[in-house]
Structure formats: structure tokens, C-alpha cells
Amino acid sequence: MDHKKKVLITEKVDEEGIKLLQQELEVDIALGLPREELLQRIGDYDALIVRSETKVNEELMNYGKKLKVVGRAGNGIDNIDVPAATERGIIVANTPESNTLSACELSIGLLLAQARNIPQANSFLKAGNWERTRFKGSELYNKTLGIIGLGRIGSLVATRMAPFGMKVIAYDPYISDERFRRFGAEKKETLKELLEEADFITIHTPKTKETFKMIGEKEIQWMKKGVRIVNAARGGIICEQALYDGLVSGKIVSAGLDVHEQEPCFNTPLFGLDQVIVTPHIGADTLEAQQNVGITVSQQVLNGLKGEIVPNA
């Protein structure tokens, strides 16, 4: 490249990735940039790197006249208007393989934590209380785990939970029967069948028009009484109001939520329920995943700016 092209990074990306970018580009990092400022500045940049909070919509792209590549440091691209980018010839590159294991492990963590009331017992003891019978949980052994979405993350959850002695069932209308067999999950033809059978439910679908609020009041009625739910995929796939009502009625015993309808999220009625465990969208936040993601997205952006092949785009 004759003159250095410029990349703007608006959300935290691992240092290793930034070093890679700096070898060839002028790199500006502006975390938490107010929207107005972002719109004013984006016109100077050839590339933009975001995670899930920066909304890369038509408005932003209209200001970003020089934009050639948008790197999504992570998997989900629901914060990026891909058709609008394609229309403008902007490459959108994500890193779908880089943080799947971390997301899977957090989902399992939320499953175990709610089955045994670990966060509640932790807070209780640290507040100076000792009561061994207060936190009676539930074993996973011999229970049925219902996985909604048997893609990259859902399939990792399936293979890791079977050794716990769980029966694994899954609903995913987009994948082959062979994939269900490969990951040891019994195929459910409908969401209703899965919801009627599962003792634990975990969600691993992207957020799309089809999956938005796919779990609402009606779907909760189909569930078994005493079910426990994990959502570390995307906020809004479960309707928070319906979930709240299901929890208050006792139909749903507990929920573990890493993602929220509105993010950033500082409080919702769900936060007020003791049987709800919440985390601030940290599924991909491990040392390993962030290194993988940072290096991969940086490589993608460099390739895109040089007109080379951008894998995973």
C-alpha cells in the first residue's frame, strides 16, 4: 500500500490483533464513541472494526464514504446491515469460529449455576449467612436438554452435555439429519415437541426476523413445569416479558441470561428475580477467544483492504 489506510476500532479488540493492524494501517481506537461523533468521524476511514454494540446501519455507511471493510470481531452480525453493505461494495467479515467454544462453555456455566443456585449461595454466604438446606438444586443426570439451534455453538453444547448423562434433543430446521446424528442429538421436528420434552432449554440461534421473540407466552405454555432456561445467544429471542411472567408463575424455575433485549442493559424486571442469573454479554470474553477473534478479524480486514480473499465473510 502506498499510503497507510485507516481503520477505526470502536469496541475492545485484543492487543495482538491491533499490533497486526498497526504493521500496515493507521489504527485509531475510540471505545464508547458517542453516535454523533462516530458519524462525524467515519468518513475518514477505510475500515471499521466492531463487536456487537456498534450499529453499522445505512446511516453510518452513508457517512462512511471511504469504507471498504467492516470487521465484526465475533460471530453474530445482527448489528450490521449486510444487504446495505453489499449494495455499497463494503465487505462484512466476521469470525464465526473464533469464540464458539467460549460461548458454549458460558452456556454450560449458566446451566450448572442455575441448577445448583451457585450465584445465590455465593452471595448468601458472603453476606454472613450459613444455611445448607436453602439452595436445593437439581441434578443434570437423566434430564433432557433441549437445544434450539444445532449450529457451531449448539453442537459443542450437545457433545459436552451428553457425558453428564443428559438426553440431548434439538430443534433446528436448517440442518441435515446427519448433523443431528453426528452430535448425538435426537431431532425434534417442531419447536413445540422440543419445548414439551425438555427439562433444560438452551438457545443457540442467531437473531433474525424468524427467531426474534420465538419464545413467547404461547411457547412457554408448551414447556414442562419446572423447566430451566439459558440464553447466551441473543437478547430478544426470548420475549423478556413472557419469561418474567413464566418465572413469576413458577412454570419456569430459573433462567441464566448472558444477553438482553436492550444492550447495554443496566436493569430489567428480570434482574429483580432471585432465580434469574444475569451476565453482561460475556460469552466471548475469555483470553483465548479474544486473542483468536482479535487476530482473525485483523487479518480479515487487512485481506479485505488489499483485495485478497476474506474467508468467513
Ligand code: MLT
Ligand atoms: C458473538 O456474536 O460473537 C458474541 O456475541 C460476542 C460478541 O459480541 O463480542
